Amino acid sequence: MHVPRSLQILFSVFFLFFSTQLLIAQDENRLFDSEEVLEMEMSISIKKLRSDTNDSTFITQDIAVKENGAWENYPFEIRTRGNFRLDNCYYPPTRIRMAKDDAKGSIFQGTRKLKLVLPCSKGKNSGNYVGKEYLAYKMYELVTGYYFRTRLVKMSLTNLDDKKGEQEELLGFVIEDDDDVAQRFDAEISDKKIPPNIMEDTATVIHDFYQMMIGNTDWSGLYQHNQKVMIVAQKTIYPLAYDFDMCGLVNPPYAQVNSAVPISKVTERLYRGFCRDEALFEYVRQHFLEKESDLMGLIDKYQDLYTPADLKSMNSFISEFFVILKSDKLFKDRIVDSCRNLDGSYSF
Structure with a gap:
């Protein structure tokens, strides 16, 4: 059957468009597509991180990331987050983010805002607790379709407050941002207090x-403590635990x-x-x-x-x-x- 030239061109344009969109979508999911431990390295003043950041204030921080056997330096921003661990842990829980242009073409494209979890203390076995918390996230994935994605991190950290300047090897993991979870489900995260009895049973x-x-x-x-609520199709409400x-x-x-x-x-x-x-x-x-x-x-x-x-x-x-x-x-x-x-x- 003869296909007119105009239709051939139209089909080619559609094929190119959808192929491009597929490649973009695949590229934007690269960070959580692998279970390989992500190697990262940074030098930072823990004191400055605590004193100069809060829930709305970031500081700039270069973080080196190993991709395909080669190290690449990325310009992140970082701030403290949380409550109990922020007040009681040596390493504060943090959020990191990267500008859209800086993330383009990297494994962080489409996932450029993350929570970073590191050990609470400098103790010898502190990494064990991080490993067990990571396990809790992975177990939750097995029982529900609504969860935050995670990836293990091996963080080489130099605390600039330490006069010895020794590099520490820490086990950690990154957690998907709220808005990225919502985007996966074409949903929205609600800040309203929503009674559990009206959530999806x-x-x-x-x-x-x-x-x-x-x-x-x-x-x-009741109070959405350590729980986000996600609204799908403007009517069905799901809990997101963390x-x-x-x-x-x-x-x-x-x-x-x-x-x-x-x-x-x-x-x-x-x-x-x-x-x-x-x-x-x-x-x-x-x-x-x-x-x-x-x-x-x-x-x-x-x-x-x-x-x-x-x-x-x-x-x-x-x-x-x-x-x-x-x-x-x-x-x-x-x-x-x-x-x-x-x-x-x-x-x-």
């Missing part, structure tokens, strides 16, 4: 089961239990979700049971990030959650009959 209960599984009380669905460092799975020395809950340590479990239809609880129960082997497998997969003792204790800790799910009595006592009422009070 299944995703919310999955979130609540997961927080119980890892022993986390450092969150609030900051798992205070949970029983990680169990750092500084871990504290939420003062509003009736337990005394983070390695105790308490279901903090709101009451729902029992059929939904049962559906999510089966969802987690189907994921058990995959979740346990992740602990082994990332075992190089923590000590053998940590590996053993985490296997035991997560197994205890599945003991609850596999027992009709424990499931009813610990979850179904222990959910929270709409005013935040507990049913038991």
Whole structure:
């Protein structure tokens, strides 16, 4: 069949356009396309970072990144963020960002705003807790479709305040920015306080089961503490969980239990979700049971990030959650009959 020349040209233009858009989309996802540890290097004054930045003020900071075996220097901006870790940790939690033009063509194109997580202290085993928190993010990916993407970082850091000028090798990871998560789902992040009972049922209960599984009380669905809410298609609301460092799975020395809950340590479990239809609880129960082997497998997969003792204790800790799910009595006592009422009070 003969195709007119004008149509051939039109098809060629469309093909070129869509091919270009595909390449751009692929390029903009490069940072989180790989699980290879991202090597980074920077020299910075921790004191200056603390004194000269805040929630709205950045300072310029060059960070070298190793890509395809070669080091490339990038002009980032950096600031402190957070609350507890900012006040109590030697290395403050930070946000980093890069100008659009500077990110173009790099692995940061399309993901040029990031949270950077480094160890809390300079202690010998401080990196273990970072490795365990990273594991918590990866486990969450297995049970929900709505999550922040992460990537491990090996950070070579020189603190300019240190007279010795020694370079430290730190384990860390970067976390996807809120707006980039929303863009993936053609959604928006809301700053409004949205009651959990009007969020999407299944995703919310999955979130609540997961927080119980890892022993986390450092969150609030009522006040969106360590939780963002994402609105899809202007009507469906999903929870986005983050900051798992205070949970029983990680169990750092500084871990504290939420003062509003009736337990005394983070390695105790308490279901903090709101009451729902029992059929939904049962559906999510089966969802987690189907994921058990995959979740346990992740602990082994990332075992190089923590000590053998940590590996053993985490296997035991997560197994205890599945003991609850596999027992009709424990499931009813610990979850179904222990959910929270709409005013935040507990049913038991």
